[in-house]
Amino acid sequence: MATPAIRVQNLVKNYGPVLAVDNISFEVQPGELVGFLGPNGAGKSTSMKILTTYLPASSGYAWLAGFDVMYQSMQVRERIGYLPESVPLYPEMRVVEYLQYRARLKGVERVGRTSRIDYCMEKSRIREVKNRLLGTLSKGYRQRVGLADTLLADPPILILDEPTSGLDPIQIAETLNTIKELRGQHTVMLSTHILTEVEKVCERVIIINKGRVRFDDTMKAIERREPVHELEVRGPVEQVTKFLQEQSGVVNVNATPVDDGVTAYHVKTQGGKDIREELGLKIATKGWPVRRLDLKREGLEHLYFAVVMQKDEPQPQLAPPPAA
Amino acid sequence: MSTTSTPTTEPNPPIGSAPLQVETAPSQMMADIPTFTRIIGFAGLFFLVLGAVAVITNMYVGPRIVGPGMGYLLAFVGVGLMLFHAIRDGEQEVRRMYAMLAVAWLVLAVAAAVIPGPLSESGVLSKDKKSGYNLLPWGVGFGLLGLLFTIPFTRHETDEKYKAAAEQGLLWIGAGLALVSLLGPVLGDLFTWLRQYQIFRADFLIGPGIALALLGLAFLCAHLGQRDTSEGTGYWVAFTVGAAGAAVAIYAIGRAVVPTVLYEGPAVLRKPIGSLDTWRVVGRVLMILLFVGIGALAALRQLPNWLRITFAALGVIGAAVFVLGSFSSPVHTPPLPSLVPTGIVLVVLGTIYLAIALGICSDNQFIALTRRELAAYFLSPIGYLVLGGMVLAQWGAYWAFVDGLTESRRAVQEPIVRGYFVSLLTVFALVLQVPALTMRLMSEEKRSGSLEVLLTAPVNETPIVLSKFFATWLFFLITWLPAGLFLIALRVEVGQPFDYRPLLSFYVALAAQGVAFIGVGLFCSTMTKNQIVAAVLMFVVMVFLVACYLIKGSQTALGLPTFLQIVAGKMSFIDVWIEALSGRLPLRDTAIFISIGVFFLFLSVKVLEARKWN
Numbered sequence: 050m051a052t053p054a055i056r057v058q059n060l061v062k063n064y065g066p067v068l069a070v071d072n073i074s075f076e077v078q079p080g081e082l083v084g085f086l087g088p089n090g091a092g093k094s095t096s097m098k099i100l101t102t103y104l105p106a107s108s109g110y111a112w113l114a115g116f117d118v119m120y121q122s123m124q125v126r127e128r129i130g131y132l133p134e135s136v137p138l139y140p141e142m143r144v145v146e147y148l149q150y151r152a153r154l155k156g157v158e159r160v161g162r163t164s165r166i167d168y169c170m171e172k173s174r175i176r177e178v179k180n181r182l183l184g185t186l187s188k189g190y191r192q193r194v195g196l197a198d199t200l201l202a203d204p205p206i207l208i209l210d211e212p213t214s215g216l217d218p219i220q221i222a223e224t225l226n227t228i229k230e231l232r233g234q235h236t237v238m239l240s241t242h243i244l245t246e247v248e249k250v251c252e253r254v255i256i257i258n259k260g261r262v263r264f265d266d267t268m269k270a271i272e273r274r275e276p277v278h279e280l281e282v283r284g285p286v287e288q289v290t291k292f293l294q295e296q297s298g299v300v301n302v303n304a305t306p307v308d309d310g311v312t313a314y315h316v317k318t319q320g321g322k323d324i325r326e327e328l329g330l331k332i333a334t335k336g337w338p339v340r341r342l343d344l345k346r347e348g349l350e351h352l353y354f355a356v357v358m359q360k361d362e363p364q365p366q367l368a369p370p371p372a373a
Numbered sequence: 374m375s376t377t378s379t380p381t382t383e384p385n386p387p388i389g390s391a392p393l394q395v396e397t398a399p400s401q402m403m404a405d406i407p408t409f410t411r412i413i414g415f416a417g418l419f420f421l422v423l424g425a426v427a428v429i430t431n432m433y434v435g436p437r438i439v440g441p442g443m444g445y446l447l448a449f450v451g452v453g454l455m456l457f458h459a460i461r462d463g464e465q466e467v468r469r470m471y472a473m474l475a476v477a478w479l480v481l482a483v484a485a486a487v488i489p490g491p492l493s494e495s496g497v498l499s500k501d502k503k504s505g506y507n508l509l510p511w512g513v514g515f516g517l518l519g520l521l522f523t524i525p526f527t528r529h530e531t532d533e534k535y536k537a538a539a540e541q542g543l544l545w546i547g548a549g550l551a552l553v554s555l556l557g558p559v560l561g562d563l564f565t566w567l568r569q570y571q572i573f574r575a576d577f578l579i580g581p582g583i584a585l586a587l588l589g590l591a592f593l594c595a596h597l598g599q600r601d602t603s604e605g606t607g608y609w610v611a612f613t614v615g616a617a618g619a620a621v622a623i624y625a626i627g628r629a630v631v632p633t634v635l636y637e638g639p640a641v642l643r644k645p646i647g648s649l650d651t652w653r654v655v656g657r658v659l660m661i662l663l664f665v666g667i668g669a670l671a672a673l674r675q676l677p678n679w680l681r682i683t684f685a686a687l688g689v690i691g692a693a694v695f696v697l698g699s700f701s702s703p704v705h706t707p708p709l710p711s712l713v714p715t716g717i718v719l720v721v722l723g724t725i726y727l728a729i730a731l732g733i734c735s736d737n738q739f740i741a742l743t744r745r746e747l748a749a750y751f752l753s754p755i756g757y758l759v760l761g762g763m764v765l766a767q768w769g770a771y772w773a774f775v776d777g778l779t780e781s782r783r784a785v786q787e788p789i790v791r792g793y794f795v796s797l798l799t800v801f802a803l804v805l806q807v808p809a810l811t812m813r814l815m816s817e818e819k820r821s822g823s824l825e826v827l828l829t830a831p832v833n834e835t836p837i838v839l840s841k842f843f844a845t846w847l848f849f850l851i852t853w854l855p856a857g858l859f860l861i862a863l864r865v866e867v868g869q870p871f872d873y874r875p876l877l878s879f880y881v882a883l884a885a886q887g888v889a890f891i892g893v894g895l896f897c898s899t900m901t902k903n904q905i906v907a908a909v910l911m912f913v914v915m916v917f918l919v920a921c922y923l924i925k926g927s928q929t930a931l932g933l934p935t936f937l938q939i940v941a942g943k944m945s946f947i948d949v950w951i952e953a954l955s956g957r958l959p960l961r962d963t964a965i966f967i968s969i970g971v972f973f974l975f976l977s978v979k980v981l982e983a984r985k986w987n
Contacts, residue, residue, distance in 0.1 A: 101829040105985045119985075126831040133829075137822040139745070141752040149603065153741040154830045162603040198826075 140184025618726025638702025811894025
C-alpha cells in the first residue's frame with residue numbers, strides 16, 4: 050500500500066491541565082475525502098493545527114505524506130493547503146494581489162503562476178471579485194478566497210477547517226461541490242459539525258468527542274449498517290417480547306413503554322433482514338393491535354447523536370449540545 | 374434553492390448535477406455618496422486656484438495682500454486636498470475629470486521643460502534664455518503631479534480601453550524619462566559631437582537629470598503596480614528596468630576604472646624607486662581573483678543562461694583588463710576624470726533601478742514578505758498618520774530653528790544643523806513614532822490569526838521577522854527624510870551655503886539607532902496579541918532611553934551606582950546625535966545600537982518559535 054496521506058498515532062495535546070486531544074490515531078489514504086466531525090470543543094481544530102505543523106503535539110506522532118509534522122515541518126508545509134476556521138486576510142490587499150503574494154510565498158513557479166491563480170479563482174468562483182479589497186468582502190467570499198489560497202500550490206493534501214461555516218445554503222452547496230471535485234487528485238480532510246454536508250460529500254467519517262476518536266468508518270459502511278424494526282404494539286409487554294424473540298432471524302429485542310398500554314419495540318434481525326410483512330401478519334393473528342411498524346436505518350445523524358451523547362467515563366459537565 | 378432547474382422536488386439538490394444559478398453577488402457594498410470627500414475636493418480646487426492667482430498677480434502686478442509664499446502654500450494644500458478626493462472618489466465623472474487634470478499637469482510639465490527661461494526676472498527680460506531652465510522645480514514638479522493624479526485614475530477606471538491607455542502612457546513616459554536621463558550622459562560620453570545638445574552633457578545629469586531619472590522610475594513603478602509582473606509584458610518591463618540599471622552602473626564603473634588602469638600600466642605597481650610594492654601587487658591580484666570569481670559564477674547550473682553569460686563576460690573582461698594593465702600600458706592619453714560626480718550618480722541611479730526591479734521581479738520569500746509589509750504602511754492610515762505627524766513635527770522644529778537663526782544677531786557657528794535635530798519636538802515625535810510604527814507588526818497578525826496562515830505556508834520564522842523589521846526600518850528612515858529636505862529650503866531662501874556634511878553622519882547614526890528602536894519594538898509586538906500593550910511597552914522603552922540622556926546630563930545622576938550611570942550614558946541616543954551632528958560619527962556607540970537591534974530580532978524569532986517548544 051502507498052504511504053498514507055495522513056497518519057496519526059497516539060496524538061495527545063494538552064493546554065496546561067486541559068486535555069484537548071486525547072490519544073487519537075487514524076490513517077487517511079491518498080485521494081480520500083474524510084469528514085472530521087465532532088461538537089464544538091471536541092478537539093477538531095486543535096488536531097488540524099497539529100497536522101498543519103502550527104502547534105506541536107504534547108506526545109504522539111503524525112505524518113503527512115510520510116513526513117513527520119514535528120521534525121520535517123517544512124516538507125509537510127510544502128504539501129498541504131490549510132484553510133483555517135475563520136479565514137484571516139489582510140484587509141488592505143486586493144484579492145489578486147493577495148493570491149499573487151501567497152503564490153510567491155508558496156514557491157509557485159513564475160512561469161504559469163498567473164494562469165494557476167486564474168484557475169484557482171475559477172475553481173473557487175471569486176473571479177468577479179478579483180479586484181476588490183479583501184476588507185470589503187462578505188464572509189462567503191472571504192472563505193472562498195481562503196479556499197483558492199489553499200489550492201495555489203496544488204498540494205496533495207488539503208486540510209479545511211469548517212469550510213462552510215457562515216455561508217448561505219447556495220454557497221454551501223457550491224463550496225461542497227468544489228470540494229467534491231477535488232477528491233481523487235487531493236486528499237481532503239474537512240472538519241464540520243453539519244452532518245448533511247458530510248453525508249453529501251465525504252467518503253469516510255471520523256467522529257471525535259472530548260479529544261477522542263469515537264467513530265471511524267466509511268459512509269458506505271454506515272449505509273450498510275443493519276436496520277432496526279421499530280414497532281409499537283398494544284399488549285402485554287412480556288408476552289410480546291417473548292413472541293418477538295421467538296421469530297426466526299431476530300437477534301435482539303428492546304422494549305420501552307410509550308404511553309398507556311402501548312410499548313415500543315426495537316427489533317434487530319440477523320443480517321438486517323426485512324421481516325416487516327411477516328411480523329405484521331403474525332402479530333395481527335395474536336390479536337395485539339399494531340400502531341406502527343417500521344424499518345429504520347441508522348443514518349449518520351443517529352450515529353452522531355449516539356456517539357456524542359454516549360457517556361463512557363464520568364464527566365463532571367454535560368457534553369456540549371451538538372450545534373448541528 | 375428554487376432557482377435550480379431540477380424538476381423533481383428533492384429536499385436538497387444533488388450536488389454536482391444541476392448547474393447552480395450564476396451568482397451576481399458579492400453582496401455589493403455600495404459606498405455612500407462621498408459627500409465629505411467631494412467637499413474636500415472642491416475646497417482643494419478653490420485653494421489651488423486662489424493660490425495660483427495670488428502667485429501670478431504677485432509676480433506681474435505687484436505685492437498683494439496674499440503674498441507669494443502664502444500663495445504657494447495655498448496651492449500646495451489645495452493640490453493635496455484634491456489628491457485626497459481623487460483617491461477616495463472613484464465615480465466616473467470625477468475620475469475622468471481628474472484624469473484630464475493629470476493630462477493638464479503633464480502638458481504644463483512639457484511646457485515648462487520646453488519653453489526657454491527665465492521668463493522674466495524682476496521685470497528685466499533675460500538675454501540668454503535657454504530651454505530647460507524651468508525644468509527644476511516646475512517641470513519635474515508638474516510631472517510628479519501628473520503621475521500622482523494618474524495613479525488613482527488607473528486604479529478606479531473600469532473601462533479597459535481608458536485604463537490600458539493610461540497604463541501605456543505611464544510606461545512610455547517613464548521609459549522616455551529614464552532613457553533621456555540615464556542614456557543621455559552615457560551617449561554624450563561616448564560621442565563628443567552630441568555634447569552640443571544639453572541633455573547629453575554631464576552637468577545636465579547632476580542637475581535635473583537625477584530628478585528626471587527618479588521621476589521616470591516613479592512612472593515605471595506606477596505602471597508596474599497596475600500590471601501582473603510574474604509573466605508577460607509586466608515581467609519584461611521590470612526585467613528591462615533592472616537590466617538597464619545594472620548596465621548603466623557597470624558602464625559607469627568601467628568608464629572610471631578601465632582607462633585609468635590601462636593608462637597607468639605596470640608602473641603603478643612599483644614604488645618610486647622601482648621595486649615592486651608588495652601591497653599594491655596583492656591588491657591587484659585580489660582584484661583579478663575577484664573577477665575570476667565573478668566569471669566562475671557562470672559555472673553554476675541553477676542560474677539562468679543569460680545571467681551565466683553576463684557573469685562570464687564580466688569576469689573575463691574585468692580580469693583581462695587588470696592583467697593587461699599589470700604588464701603594459703596600451704592607453705597613452707590621460708583619461709578624463711569621470712567618476713566624480715557623474716560616475717557616482719550614474720552608479721547610484723543604476724543601483725536604485727536594479728534594486729527596484731529586483732524587488733518587483735524576485736520570487737524570494739523575504740522580498741515578497743517585505744513588499745507586503747511596506748505596502749501595508751502605504752495602504753493603511755497609520756502609515757500616513759505617522760508620516761504626516763513626523764513632517765509636522767520636523768516642520769515645527771525647522772521653524773523654531775530658522776527663528777533661532779534669525780533672532781541671533783551674531784554669526785552662528787558651524788555646524789549649524791546641530792540645533793535643528795536636537796530639539797524637544799523631534800525627540801518627542803520620535804518617542805511617539807516608534808511605538809506607532811511597531812505596535813501592529815506582530816500583534817495584529819496574532820490577533821487576526823493570519824500568523825497561522827503565514828506559518829502553515831512553507832515560510833520560516835526568520836524571514837517573517839526580518840521582513841517586518843526591514844520594511845518598518847525603511848519606513849522609519851522615510852519619515853525622517855523631510856527633515857533633511859527642509860534644509861534645501863533654508864539653502865535656497867538664505868542663499869548662504871552651510872555645512873551639510875554632518876547630516877550624513879547624523880543619518881548614519883539615526884539608521885543604526887533605528888535598528889535598535891524597531892528591533893525592540895518588534896520584540897514588544899511579538900510578546901502580545903494586543904496592539905495597545907505592545908505600544909505601551911515600547912513607549913516605556915523610548916521614555917527610558919530619553920531618561921538615559923537626562924541621567925547622563927544631570928549632575929547628581931539621581932544617585933545611581935556608577936555602573937548604571939555608564940550604561941545609561943551608552944544608551945543615550947541623543948548624545949550620539951549631538952556627536953554625529955558635530956561631524957564626529959561615534960562608531961562604537963552606533964555599533965552598540967545595531968547589536969541591540971540584532972539581539973532583539975533574534976529574541977523575536979525565538980518567541981515565535983517558542984510555540985513549538987514543549
